[in-house]
Amino acid sequence: HGMTCIDYSPNGSLITTGGEDGKVKAWNAASGFCFITFTEHTAPVRAVCFTPKGNAVVSASLDGSVRAFDLTRYRNFRTMTTPKPAQFSSLALDSSGEVVCAGTQDSFEIFVWGMQTGRLLDVLSGHEGPVSSLAFSPVEAVLASASWDKTVRLWDLHNRQLLHTFYDHTAPVNDCCFHPDGLCVAACSADNTIKIWDTRMNQLLQHYSAHLSSVNSIAIHPSGDFLMSGSSDMTTKIWDLREGHLCYTLHGHKGA
DSSP: EEEEEEETTSSEEEEEEETTOEHHOOOOOTTOEEEEEEOOOSEEEEEEEEEETSSSSEEEETTTTEEEEETTTTTTEEEEOOSOOOOEEEEOOTSSSEEEEEEEEESSSSSEEEEOOOOOOEOOOOOOOOEEEEEEOOOEEEEEETTSSOOEEEEEETTTTEEEEEEEOOSEEEEEEEOOSSSEEEEEETTTEEEETTTTTTTEEEOHHHHOOOOOOEEEEETSEEEEETTTTSEEEEEETTEEEEEEEHHHHHOO
């Protein structure tokens, strides 16, 4: 069974993975030893992430549940569901670890729960395609969502409203993330490009287009100076965000 998603703990000592077999695993990053496997999901796991303290893992699955697992007591301590069945494809936690958001691939909605109670707090509607990625601002209660409807949207979770929609991509958007300063958001798309927008002025700041095929994932270095992108062209590229140019192209993968 294939691995579908992965995340590092905040201190880098642990790794969590989700699989097509519905299992969530936690590993020691130094030894590679899998020390716990959670089997509660009944369908493929599409997203996993650690809580900010690193003592729990949250997972989203096509089985219609989002689950939180305690890495100290090794138990599924919270299960979050929706009024109607939904298939979850993306996941994000806010910086406090108190708010959990998951996007769907069937109803195109984003569901918001409280971690402490597991109670559904809100449903964000507006996307017209599967919600492929979610990311929280590190500085405020703003959520970014990327979708196969070719848009990236910014949501104000305090006031429960849509702030802005970016329409610059011309194909499904695969991933999004915030800059560490929270002042801009980046996204990558099947149109082979990466775009970065100013979240205050809602303007396109940078556009990168050196990949030869769909750009599937991106990450910004904690310093905020570099962005890394992975593509179906079998390369990983590292970009200098300060100068706005390509630094390195890493070859070696044999597939997307």
